[in-house]
Every structure is written in C-alpha cells, then in structure tokens.
Amino acid sequence: MTESICLKDLAAWLGREIEGDATVALCGVASLEEAGEGDLAFVRSERFAEAARSSRASAFILPPGLDAGGRPAIRSPDPGLDFARSAERLKPRLALDPGIHPSATVDEGAIVAPTASVGARVAIGPGCRVGAGTQLHANAVLYPGVEVGEDCRIYAGVVLREGSRLGDRVVLHSGVVIGADGFGYVRDEAGRYSAVPQVGYAVLEDDVEVGANSTIDRGTLSETRVRRGAKIDNLVHVGHNCDIGEDVVIAAQAGLSGSTVVGREAILMGQVGSAGHLEVGEGAFVGAKTGLHRDVKAGSRVFGYPQREEWAWQRTTAALSRLPELIKRVRDLERKLGLRVPESDREPDDDE
C-alpha cells in the first residue's frame, strides 16, 4: 500500500545529512525492537545505542555523535521530530476517497467541498459547511449550522452540536462531543432546577486536537473557545464558556468547570480539576490531580489540593512525612518539662 522512498530522498525532504548506503529503500517506520527489512527506526540518545546495534531496521535517524557502525543513517539534531515527520511520510494516515458515501445523509442546504470525504452513515444537517480535504468518518453527526474547515479528521461517532465551528486541520477522535449543553440551572419558585437554555456555541480553532470521548460544551450565551494548536487528551471535560489558549496542553481526564480561562502554552496534567471562573496564566504548569480553586499565575507551577506553588507543595509534602515522628518529639518535650501529655497521644488514633 505504501510506496517506498530511498534514504537519500527522505533525508533531502527532511533537510538532513546521511551516512552509509544512500539508496536503501524505506517503506515504513518501527521501533528499534520491531523494525525489519524496509523500516526506518530512530535512536533518541546514547542510551539506546545497544538496542540500535541489534535492531534489524534498514536505516536509522541518529543524534550527533552516535556511531552508526557503517549502517545507513540520517543525522538529526532532533531525531524524535524527524522520525515523526518521516512516519507521516512513510505511514500515511488512513485515506478515505473523496466524495459522499451513499448511506450518508446530507441536507440539501449543506455545502460540502468536492474533495471532502463523507463516510458511511454520516449525518450533515442544514446550513453546515465542510471544507476541502476534510474527512468525516462513519456515523459522525453534524447538527445544523456546523462549520468544519479544511483538512480536518473527524473520527467515527463524533457529534458536533448545532452551530459548532471548527478551523482547519482540527482532529477529533472517536466519541468526542462538541457543543453539548453546559451544566447550568436556576431554581424556580418551588425550588426545582430548571435548565438555563444554552444558546451559545463552541469554536475550535486551527490545529486543535481532541482525544477520544472528551466533551467540550457550548457557551451559555456566546462561545466556548479552544484556540489555535491546543491539544486535549482523552476523557477531558471542558465546561461552558471556557477559553483555552493557543498551544495549551490538557492531559487525560482533566476537567475544567465553566468559564475557566487558560492562557497560552499552559500545561494541565492528567485528572486536574478546576473550579469555575478561574484563570490559569500563560505558560503555567498544573501538576497531575491538582484541584484548582483560585487563579494560577503566569509561568508558575502548582500542585496538590488545595493548590500550592511547587516549592510549597514539596516542602509541605516532605514535612508531612515527618509528622508522625514530630508528634513523638513533642511528647518527649512535654515529658521533659513535666507537662501533661494529651490523652490522644497515649492511644494514637484518628481524632477526626
């Protein structure tokens, strides 16, 4: 299925120098351990030199200084990046033929670019626009008025609620739900909850990627926005009216309550939670499982729940480990001074 490319041409495409046989034909990428005839592998550092020597790959991408042992190789200052690029070239993604599958349902009021691929049983509502080169995989559902830019990949089973707007090269993995109603209620005179109509929409700018089964709710009155280049992992929740900055990274199972603002290039690790209406500053780093209950300063690093600056969290965590011993030391002091040791200290237990 994949055509082969010779080492020399790949290196030229990458803009890198080669060593060894320039004509070796490459048709795939693999790990050092699994590579075989025709595969390109890469070596991140000297640490993997032994694995490289025993690898059966046909060629390697090597960092400066690592001995190629005469085997065909591309020299790269960033082997990981060049390998990723090579993989994109050598293992092309699943291609769908352009055109609309006969089982798809496309409203006559929708505009679908001729080069877009609309898979089996995709539903496209009135007023939708689908850009050139975009793939909509099986069972994807576009409610009315959804706009999808060019070269997007929308995997099987994705749901885009009415009015959602996607830029170019957006990737949504299976099960993603964009633009569901946010979680907002008012209590009526009888004390019962009544849903606040969520009449806004969700916007995902260019180059945003969202992992499987994540949910990004629509704005209440206006928009929820995920800005250019932000990367969101699986099972993440983004509440209504959030504003996620450019190149932000959000790891799996993190959850942002409504109206959270995340500044550009901030990183939120797995299972982070944020109370609503907070601001996470540009470039901030929020450690795994952190529970945010107030703003995070730009460039700062916070951990824990309640959140603390990294140094404070580490100091506190270390001190906590010493707490049981500290209780004994205080008891010793009290005895030395003839003070009464509290009852609780003689029969240690949880006094909560």
Add this chain to the structure above:
Amino acid sequence: MTESICLKDLAAWLGREIEGDATVALCGVASLEEAGEGDLAFVRSERFAEAARSSRASAFILPPGLDAGGRPAIRSPDPGLDFARSAERLKPRLALDPGIHPSATVDEGAIVAPTASVGARVAIGPGCRVGAGTQLHANAVLYPGVEVGEDCRIYAGVVLREGSRLGDRVVLHSGVVIGADGFGYVRDEAGRYSAVPQVGYAVLEDDVEVGANSTIDRGTLSETRVRRGAKIDNLVHVGHNCDIGEDVVIAAQAGLSGSTVVGREAILMGQVGSAGHLEVGEGAFVGAKTGLHRDVKAGSRVFGYPQREEWAWQRTTAALSRLPELIKRVRDLERKLGLRVPESDREPDDDE
C-alpha cells in the same frame, strides 16, 4: 426562523412589569456584550450596570433598583430565572419533525407515539415504547424493552440498554450510555474472574438530565435509579444499584461506585469519588475531588481525602501550611532543652 415577540407580550408571559417602549420586537437572547438589534439581554446586578449601558441589546431584564436609563426593560426579582425562561421562548430548541426518518430501524413490536420524532438511523428494538413529543436524535440506539416517556430529548449517539426506563422530560446528551453491565465479578475455582450477570435495569425518573458521555450502569438484580429532577454533568459514572435522590446535582467526572445512595438535594462537585455501599445524606454538600469512604450525614459538608467535615478539613489544611515552620519550632525547643535533634531534621528530606 424564530418569530419575534414584543416586549409587552414577553413580560405578560413572565408575569412581570415593564418600562420603556412596550412594543419593541425581540427575536433572540444574547449576552450584554454580544447582543444586537432584536436581542434581549439581562443584568444580574449593579456590577454589570456599565456593561448594560454600553450594550446594544433592544431590551433588558433588570433587577429592582437598577436604572434602565429609559431603555425598554422588564423588571424581575430574579433576572437569571426570567432570562432563562425567555431564552426558552425566544430561542426554541432544535425541533425535529414528528415521525420516523426513513433510515431508522423500528421493530414492529415497538410502540412509538405519532408525535415523537425518530431521527436518522435510530434503532428501536422490540418491546420499546416511545412517548409523545419525545425526540430521538441520529444514531440513538434503544435495545429491546426500553421505555422512554414524553417530551424527552435523546441526543445523537445515546445508547439505552435493554429494559431501561425513562420518565418524562428526560434529557440525555450525546454519548450517554444507560444500563451497561455493572462491574461485578466472582473468582472461579481457578482464580479467574467471571462476570456476574447483570440482569437488572436502569430507571431515570421525570426531569432527569445527564451530560455528554456519562454512564449509568444497570442494576445487578434489580434497579439503578436516578430520581425526579436529578441533574448529572458530563463524564460522570454511576455504578450498578445506585439510588440518586430527587433534585440531586452531580458535577462533571464524579464517580459513584456500586450501591451508593445519595439523598435528595445533595450536591456532589466535580471529580468526587465514592466507595461502594455508602450513603450520602439529604442536602449534603461534597466538595470537589473529595474521596468518600464512609457515609455523609444529611446536611453536612465534607471535603478532602479521606473525607473530613468542612471545618476539620479547613483547620487541617491551614495547619498543614504551617507544618514546615512547626518542625523548626520543635527543633528550637529541643535545642533549648539540650535534647538530641533527630538526624532527619538536620538534613531535611522526605523520610518516607
């Protein structure tokens, strides 16, 4: 698409007084910032008075005492509630035409009300009943024996496993799975896990709303029940045999292990987790990320992991911040008394 309504009629429908031009025509709702000609906006409090003055909305809902500056306005003791009602009126939800889409698969043994809307490629199994005015959006799947009441909205891609029973006005957002098998296993003689057949079912009473990609498992032998008016956010897990009380609120990514009982009007914040077979009392408040490992008293407020009463959690959390300094104070005391300072205290580190 939306017909307009004049201010006077809207106010009469809400049961409120008006000021200014009673004839202004309204055809939508928007935020103060985004509103334009024909839009209704609302002002929650004096804090937003400046934003109101510069808004281009055609009319406003205002709290008592806030100066309308001569512009058309509805006076309301609860602007948020009345705005929500107005939004429901002015931005009607997506309407599907009644009837069954030709691509849907409806078993001949199913009973679907003539006013129900069955969207593209919906699957309805034998023995199902779908009530009047209910919408089943694209790709929704009703396994055999599912009962859905009246005026429900079941969004695209929802799965209702066999025997699930929904009351009236239930809203299930995309990706919700109701009635999947619970997580129960017995180990056989060889020590391997064997699934306990989950032969119960799930019941969602009237006015329950469940957010995108949440999962509510069926009962093992009888039922999992979510009672009238409970509101559940995105990516929430409700295990088998749980009983969620009336008007309970469960925020995103919370998870309840099997047989958890939650009393009416309790509130569980985001990412809360509950061990199985616990009871959360009526009106209790469980703070974000709390890990429940024992019952929660009615009306109490708990936080943290392990859970503590709010006052204890706050006191403990505050004390923890002072722990590193406390260690120094104890060392000073030991020195003053000529006691030996522990090795660990001279070279601070984590002694775990």
Add this chain to the structure above:
Amino acid sequence: MTESICLKDLAAWLGREIEGDATVALCGVASLEEAGEGDLAFVRSERFAEAARSSRASAFILPPGLDAGGRPAIRSPDPGLDFARSAERLKPRLALDPGIHPSATVDEGAIVAPTASVGARVAIGPGCRVGAGTQLHANAVLYPGVEVGEDCRIYAGVVLREGSRLGDRVVLHSGVVIGADGFGYVRDEAGRYSAVPQVGYAVLEDDVEVGANSTIDRGTLSETRVRRGAKIDNLVHVGHNCDIGEDVVIAAQAGLSGSTVVGREAILMGQVGSAGHLEVGEGAFVGAKTGLHRDVKAGSRVFGYPQREEWAWQRTTAALSRLPELIKRVRDLERKLGLRVPESDREPDDDE
C-alpha cells in the same frame, strides 16, 4: 422467552446438592426482595437469613449451615459464584440472530464467520476478520484491518480503530474506543506542537472486558496490550504503549499515562492516576484516587498522592488529624520556656 429448568437439573449442572422439592420450576433470578414465583434467589450469609425467610422466591442458593426452613434450596460453598452461573443459565443474554443485517456495511475484503451476528448499520472495513459467535451490535465501527475473535460481544457504538486485535470472549461496552491515537507531540522549530504519528495498534487478549466509554489508545510504534482476563470499568483511560497484565482489575475513571506496565492480578481502584512509564508490580493494590508517580512493588498496597505504602499513609493521615492540636501543644511548650511564639500562631491563618 426463557424456558424453565427444574431445581434438580440446575443443581446437577452446578454440581451441588439440593434440599426440599426437587421439581420446582425456575425461570429467572432475582434479589431476595424482588423475587417471586419461579425465581431463584441467593443468600450470601447468615446476615440475610431474615430477608430469605420473607422472600417469595421459589428456591434459594444457601451457604452451608443456614437453615432452609424446608424450602427448596441448593447448598453451595460459594453461593455468589453459583448464583452468577445460574443467572447466566436462567437469564440468557440478549441474543442476536447470526448473519449480517441488511443495513450493515461489510467491505468485500472482510471475513465474517457465518455464525457471527452483525447488527444494524455496523461498519466493517477491508481486511477485517470477525470470529464465530461474535456479536457486533448496532453502529459498531471496525476500521480496516481489525481482528475480532470468537464469542465476543461488541455493544452499540463501539469504535475499533485500524489494526486493533481482539481475542476470544472479549466484551466491549457501548462507547468504548479502542486504538485511538495516543497523546504524543513534538515541538517544531517554531515551538508549535506536531503530532507524533501513532502507527502502532491495540491488542486485547481473551476474556478482557471494558466498560462503557472507556478509551484504550493504540501504541505509538508497536502495541498497547491488555492481557488475558483483565477487567476494566467505565470511563477508564489507558494511554499508548501500556501493558496491562492478566487478570488485572481497573475500576472506573482510573487513568494510565503512556507506557504504564501493570503486573498480573494487580488492582487499581477508582480514579487512580498514573504518571507515564511506571511499573505497578504483580498483585499490587492501588487505593482509590491514588496518584502514582513512581513504581509500585509487587504485592504492595499504596494510597494517596503522593503515593505512600498503606501503613505510612494511614499513619500520616491519622497524624494529620492531630496536627492542629499539635500546634497548640508546641505553643504551650514555647510559653513554658519563655520562647517567642511566632506571629502566625497568635492569629491562626493559612500562611501559604
């Protein structure tokens, strides 16, 4: 729908002794409370003896020593296990007719066993293989090159990305996504994130079960593997290149970052999170909400965040409850010795 079976025959099939009327006809299973005519119920222990006496079940499975009161009963050393087996026999799972539903899309290059059931609107891509007795429910999507073994149950809406491989008797609940791209990026020269092509695949061995809306990403270069008999609950995230051991149990909403290795028979409770590239040893127990940031020894029990051995975690947690009182005791010591009590201790607050 279910045929009845007499008590004697059921007992013989289970290999157990009976008491009372051997000819009573059973046609279902139920809880003690809900059981009626024709139902089998079970009694776990003496604790439920009263509930058994008032139950209207036609027969019971009883542990040794518990008085049957003359009613029809099967004696079992493990009533739970035998009840589960009986339920499997008496309440057969939803059966689909073998064959391919006319609305399904099966690529001509796919091989589907004649005894497999392919439901409405299932999509099966080129190069797929589906084994004997396997059920693919409505809207399931098999991307190209997916292999599914025998007697699997793939519920409605499951997505299997290209190259995924499933063993026999695998059960995937609705909304599960297998083989989505992992979360891996490199930064290019301009500092923008570029996705690392995820060209591996996911393997689920025999008897694996995965709960609703869980996601298991494909390997980056080779495989993500879930080994024989592992049981995974709802909304769980398994990152790329993970290796989940045989008979491992992972409870709801746990998340494993990339390349986590979990040894056989380990148990991870709900909402556990793991940093990447960690190893959880065989038979280890990881308590609910634990945040793993380093390896877990085989057979050990860890809790908390940062993780601690169970004894250390319990000791620390108990000590923490006593911390506020400890601060007072230190102040008393300081006063007794005429030392200056820190400012912060006179007006208690959070000094963070």
